[in-house]
Amino acid sequence: xxxxxxxxxxxxxxxxxxxxxxxxxxxxxxxxxxxxxxxxxxxxxxxxxxxxxxxxxxxxxxxxxxxxxxxxxxxxxxxxxxxxxxxxxxxxxxxxxxxxxxxxxxxxxxxxxxx
Numbered sequence: 180x181x182x183x184x185x186x187x188x189x190x191x192x193x194x195x196x197x198x199x200x201x202x203x204x205x206x207x208x209x210x211x212x213x214x215x216x217x218x219x220x221x222x223x224x225x226x227x228x229x230x231x232x233x234x235x236x237x238x239x240x241x242x243x244x245x246x247x248x249x250x251x252x253x254x255x256x257x258x259x260x261x262x263x264x265x266x267x268x269x270x271x272x273x274x275x276x277x278x279x280x281x282x283x284x285x286x287x288x289x290x291x292x293x294x
Contacts, residue, residue: 182211189221198229209241216245 188204205222208215219242226234254263 182208182215185211186215186218189218193221193225196228198225198231201225202234214245214248216242216249219245 185204185208192200205218208218222238226238
């Protein structure tokens with residue numbers, strides 16, 4: 180139940196642009212669920228909007244680790260290799276929708292790809 184509550188707080192404070200609280204609850208959520216990709220993306224987004232390059236790089240590294248562990252993981256019990264392959268491909272396509280851009284400075288580092 181704490182995971183759900185912390186996730187709600189992260190999303191609430193991110194929408195309110197209260198980045199200090201977003202980071203606080205995001206870090207609490209990582210303590211309970213270190214492979215939470217949605218939390219990682221939210222914290223990268225918050226760090227970008229807050230203009231905090233140090234946090235942006237730190238949460239970017241966490242996100243990268245989550246994706247590497249996902250890609251290296253074996254199929255869950257009851258899932259065929261083919262199903263797992265399709266799921267991994269769909270996840271890779273979704274990950275490709277976002278990128279980090281350094282040209283626009285810290286505030287322009289995180290944006291949705293348009294190409």
